[in-house]
Amino acid sequence: MTENFLATVDLGSNSFRLLIGKINEDGTIVPIDQIKETVRLASGLDANNNLTKDSQMLALEVLSRFHERLSNFRKSQVRVVGTSTLRVANNSAQFIVIANKALGFPIEVISGKEEARLIYIGAMHSLAYTEEKRLVIDIGGGSTEFIIGTGYEPQIMESVTMGCVSYSVRYFSDGQLNEANFNNAILAARSKIQAMEHLFAKHDWQLAIGTSGTARTLYDMCLENGLASEITYEGMLQLKKMLIRNKSIKNISISGIKDDRKPVIAGGLSIMLAIFEELGIQTMTIADGSLREGVMYDLMGRKSNADLREVTVSELKKRYKLDKAQGDRVSSLALYLQRQLVPAEKSKKERLKLLLWGCELYEVGLSISHNDYHKHGAYILQNADLAGFSKPEQTMIAELVKAHRGSVSKVYDKLCKMYQNKPKIRVVWALIAFRLSVIFNRSRKNLDFGQLIRIENVSKNGFDLCIDNNWIANNPLTLFSLNEELAGWNQFGYNIKLVNK
Numbered sequence: 001m002t003e004n005f006l007a008t009v010d011l012g013s014n015s016f017r018l019l020i021g022k023i024n025e026d027g028t029i030v031p032i033d034q035i036k037e038t039v040r041l042a043s044g045l046d047a048n049n050n051l052t053k054d055s056q057m058l059a060l061e062v063l064s065r066f067h068e069r070l071s072n073f074r075k076s077q078v079r080v081v082g083t084s085t086l087r088v089a090n091n092s093a094q095f096i097v098i099a100n101k102a103l104g105f106p107i108e109v110i111s112g113k114e115e116a117r118l119i120y121i122g123a124m125h126s127l128a129y130t131e132e133k134r135l136v137i138d139i140g141g142g143s144t145e146f147i148i149g150t151g152y153e154p155q156i157m158e159s160v161t162m163g164c165v166s167y168s169v170r171y172f173s174d175g176q177l178n179e180a181n182f183n184n185a186i187l188a189a190r191s192k193i194q195a196m197e198h199l200f201a202k203h204d205w206q207l208a209i210g211t212s213g214t215a216r217t218l219y220d221m222c223l224e225n226g227l228a229s230e231i232t233y234e235g236m237l238q239l240k241k242m243l244i245r246n247k248s249i250k251n252i253s254i255s256g257i258k259d260d261r262k263p264v265i266a267g268g269l270s271i272m273l274a275i276f277e278e279l280g281i282q283t284m285t286i287a288d289g290s291l292r293e294g295v296m297y298d299l300m301g302r303k304s305n306a307d308l309r310e311v312t313v314s315e316l317k318k319r320y321k322l323d324k325a326q327g328d329r330v331s332s333l334a335l336y337l338q339r340q341l342v343p344a345e346k347s348k349k350e351r352l353k354l355l356l357w358g359c360e361l362y363e364v365g366l367s368i369s370h371n372d373y374h375k376h377g378a379y380i381l382q383n384a385d386l387a388g389f390s391k392p393e394q395t396m397i398a399e400l401v402k403a404h405r406g407s408v409s410k411v412y413d414k415l416c417k418m419y420q421n422k423p424k425i426r427v428v429w430a431l432i433a434f435r436l437s438v439i440f441n442r443s444r445k446n447l448d449f450g451q452l453i454r455i456e457n458v459s460k461n462g463f464d465l466c467i468d469n470n471w472i473a474n475n476p477l478t479l480f481s482l483n484e485e486l487a488g489w490n491q492f493g494y495n496i497k498l499v500n501k
Contacts, residue, residue: 013141031417112159126289167267408488
């Protein structure tokens with residue numbers, strides 16, 4: 001029934017949105033159902049930057065309703081992304097655990113630049129294709145994304161921590177719409193924009209485009225009040241005067257604004273005015289597509305094997321001049337071992353991808369120094385802008401690279417902390433497969449390990465590592481390293497035996 005359908009969920013700082021689309025034969029996606037619920041997650045942050053219990057309960061209620069609509073979808077057909085507020089909340093990880101259960105699908109918290117990339121893709125797919133350079137701006141509840149691109153390719157992407165909800169809470173907390181509050185909000189936004197303005201000043205763009213709720217509301221207000229047929233600077237100045245005449249947020253009575261937008265329009269208008277002033281914009285048009293549409297097209301690409309993450313990994317290998325042959329050797333043997341440890345029907349395709357990417361990139365830290373290169377590599381992978389990767393995926397690859405060598409005790413201790421208990425056996429087996437592959441491939445020679453190594457008698461507590469007797473006898477350094485490795489895991493209850501055959 002849902003074979004040709006995809007679904008995306010955007011857990012924004014102002015609202016949660018569910019989009020369901022049908023894939024046409026020509027590769028386009030037609031929206032067939034949309035659900036939007038106002039949550040204002042950003043205003044649910046307390047003084048310690050934690051999501052309050054009330055804000056969590058409201059969010060979970062919405063996710064439970066989304067779960068019902070998605071009940072006949074497979075996990076491969078759905079992608080759920082969290083944005084600004086889930087990036088900054090100190091208790092985000094704990095909330096996501098219970099939110100995953102309420103929704104029934106895994107939530108990915110994406111970086112600001114990844115959000116910007118997906119917004120651009122969504123916006124461009126809702127407009128006629130052109131080669132002209134476009135500036136796309138998306139004012140969300142907790143962050144604002146700026147993107148310059150040509151066609152479907154984003155070239156410059158920035159995310160700034162200012163949004164319609166957070167600025168309305170911070171600068172209009174008294175509920176008053178007056179010149180002083182607007183000036184404070186506009187100056188604060190201009191200060192934020194000035195820090196990244198130089199990136200956009202160097203690139204000429206022909207058209208400014210606004211996406212999402214704030215831009216759409218400002219467009220509707222300009223149009224319905226006879227101020228302009230697009231978003232214009234002069235039109236917004238008139239809107240500011242109209243809001244000030246209303247005196248307070250609760251008294252807003254202006255054509256073109258829906259009730260759920262009234263509490264956050266002052267913050268959104270202030271940010272947009274600051275953007276126009278700093279970037280010299282006079283007029284802005286509107287695109288219907290935004291983050292959730294971009295996520296959907298990106299998900300369609302993954303299903304058709306056009307996975308941007310593969311491109312990102314390939315670019316990293318080129319940028320850091322990695323030894324591709326060595327990465328292939330390590331990933332090939334790790335996959336061979338992992339498939340013997342975890343049956344194919346229990347091996348999640350996405351988890352195997354992360355393991356393989358970790359293997360392919362494990363030497364990236366050598367670009368800094370051979371000493372502690374695994375730590376340098378983890379730092380690079382954790383902090384780089386990796387297009388297509390969610391933050392949890394990025395963290396997982398970084399942790400894999402960091403854990404591929406070094407003391408088993410330290411590695412296992414970190415695993416226990418990450419999983420807040422004894423780690424799942426599939427995680428341990430994947431890491432052991434990775435570490436063993438690095439040991440066996442230290443010589444950087446092409447060997448047929450399928451003839452030399454196999455795994456037998458796998459249980460939840462251990463396995464037998466069977467190695468060709470003649471080969472291991474001629475490789476004493478490998479034997480020494482294997483004995484040390486297995487002894488390290490044995491002390492934590494994993495009974496791994498080395499068997500010569």
